[in-house]
Amino acid sequence: MSVAPKTPSRFVPKDPKALHPETRLVHAGTTRSPFGETSEALYLTQGFVYDNAEACEARFKGEDPGFVYSRYSNPTTAMFEERMALLEGAEAARATASGMAAVNAALLCQLSAGDHVLAARALFGSCRWILEDFLPRFGVETTLVDGTDLDAWRAGVKPNTKVLFLESPTNPTLDIIDIAAVAEIAHKAGARLVVDNVFATPLLQHPLELGADIVVYSTTKHVDGQGRCLGGVILSSQQFATEHLQTFLRQTGPSISPFNAWVMLKGLETLALRVERMQASAGKIADALAGEAKIAKVIYPGRDDHPQAALARRQMSGGGTLVTFVVDGGKDGAFRFANALRLIRISNNLGDAKSLITHPATTTHQRFTPEARAEMGISDGLLRLSVGLEHPDDLIDDLKAAIAAL
Numbered sequence: 220m221s222v223a224p225k226t227p228s229r230f231v232p233k234d235p236k237a238l239h240p241e242t243r244l245v246h247a248g249t250t251r252s253p254f255g256e257t258s259e260a261l262y263l264t265q266g267f268v269y270d271n272a273e274a275c276e277a278r279f280k281g282e283d284p285g286f287v288y289s290r291y292s293n294p295t296t297a298m299f300e301e302r303m304a305l306l307e308g309a310e311a312a313r314a315t316a317s318g319m320a321a322v323n324a325a326l327l328c329q330l331s332a333g334d335h336v337l338a339a340r341a342l343f344g345s346c347r348w349i350l351e352d353f354l355p356r357f358g359v360e361t362t363l364v365d366g367t368d369l370d371a372w373r374a375g376v377k378p379n380t381k382v383l384f385l386e387s388p389t390n391p392t393l394d395i396i397d398i399a400a401v402a403e404i405a406h407k408a409g410a411r412l413v414v415d416n417v418f419a420t421p422l423l424q425h426p427l428e429l430g431a432d433i434v435v436y437s438t439t440k441h442v443d444g445q446g447r448c449l450g451g452v453i454l455s456s457q458q459f460a461t462e463h464l465q466t467f468l469r470q471t472g473p474s475i476s477p478f479n480a481w482v483m484l485k486g487l488e489t490l491a492l493r494v495e496r497m498q499a500s501a502g503k504i505a506d507a508l509a510g511e512a513k514i515a516k517v518i519y520p521g522r523d524d525h526p527q528a529a530l531a532r533r534q535m536s537g538g539g540t541l542v543t544f545v546v547d548g549g550k551d552g553a554f555r556f557a558n559a560l561r562l563i564r565i566s567n568n569l570g571d572a573k574s575l576i577t578h579p580a581t582t583t584h585q586r587f588t589p590e591a592r593a594e595m596g597i598s599d600g601l602l603r604l605s606v607g608l609e610h611p612d613d614l615i616d617d618l619k620a621a622i623a624a625l
């Protein structure tokens with residue numbers, strides 16, 4: 220069989236920003252093999268071979284820019300990374316095996332004993348664990364503040380503060396943190412701001428444009444979007460990637476499987492469609508729940524009654540795909556409600572095509588004391604709904620039947 224052309228062809232937009240995000244999601248980063256396949260190829264290989272020893276030496280010296288070993292990089296993973304970088308408008312992207320591997324690497328690669336991390340208290344459970352339990356064992360101090368209180372951020376900065384860390388909207392109470400203001404506080408202190416942008420998705424919020432230095436995602440969520448693979452990605456400047464991230468990832472090995480990177484790459488093609496649909500449904504659901512007598516509170520960043528509605532409108536281009544609400548009757552009420560649902564399934568995941576409901580107090584935030592949960596606004600009647608791709612009317616019917624069971 221003859222194969223022409225001889226070299227792989229890459230889709231490199233001259234000005235990526237001239238293309239809409241939907242277009243970048245389909246094309247950016249595609250590198251075609253000499254076979255000219257339509258869909259991105261899956262290079263399920265650990266290593267690479269060389270024509271001769273000299274070529275191998277040149278590859279290792281970095282004189283020839285090819286691949287060496289899939290712990291360092293892989294053609295499928297590189298396509299996923301390039302698509303994410305071009306979507307986010309970042310100079311560099313590095314994929315990891317999970318969202319937590321991304322968070323951990325983004326922090327550890329730049330921290331040393333004696334450094335201080337200042338973070339918002341409302342964080343994904345495992346992120347809190349890294350900050351409160353893990354980093355202190357290695358001599359890194361952590362302070363947690365109310366992320367919505369800018370004075371608390373300012374007061375929390377110390378001479379040895381190296382990193383500020385936050386997620387917005389927060390999990391599960393969907394508080395909005397002013398990313399631009401916190402970035403300014405970080406930079407005044409000579410520190411970097413790391414933003415976990417999972418809840419907002421790369422489409423609805425652009426932390427780098429707001430001043431963040433590093434953005435992390437669990438691509439397990441909306442990017443896969445169909446509940447299959449774990450993955451993560453770290454986006455930053457080329458300088459940060461070269462000086463800090465590159466070596467850390469290479470030598471410690473939290474690499475994503477090329478198979479999972481391929482699933483993520485294909486997930487990106489439909490991300491905009493899915494997020495748009497999920498967000499539209501989330502808005503309808505939030506409005507429907509807000510009119511119900513047995514629902515004590517609805518939290519949705521796209522509603523005018525959200526405590527930070529103006530800030531949400533300023534830094535996000537929509538309310539997102541999650542709705543949080545409090546049902547009457549505490550834990551009993553929340554359990555009765557969740558158990559009465561038929562379409563919406565009980566799970567701790569989010570960003571899936573299937574709508575999923577979570578009771579944070581007994582799952583993701585179970586290990587916290589009731590006092591700590593109260594401080595985070597997580598009451599026993601609070602439920603987090605990740606809105607999926609079902610028809611919104613069917614979801615509203617399911618929720619209304621569950622309300623009737625309260």
Ligand SMILES: *Cc1c(COP(=O)(O)O)cnc(C)c1O
Nearest residue numbers: 317318319343415417437439450
């Ligand atoms: C899920 C999630 C993570 C962790 O991601 P994994 O892929 O499960 O490791 C981190 N932060 C946020 C906000 C998440 O939702």
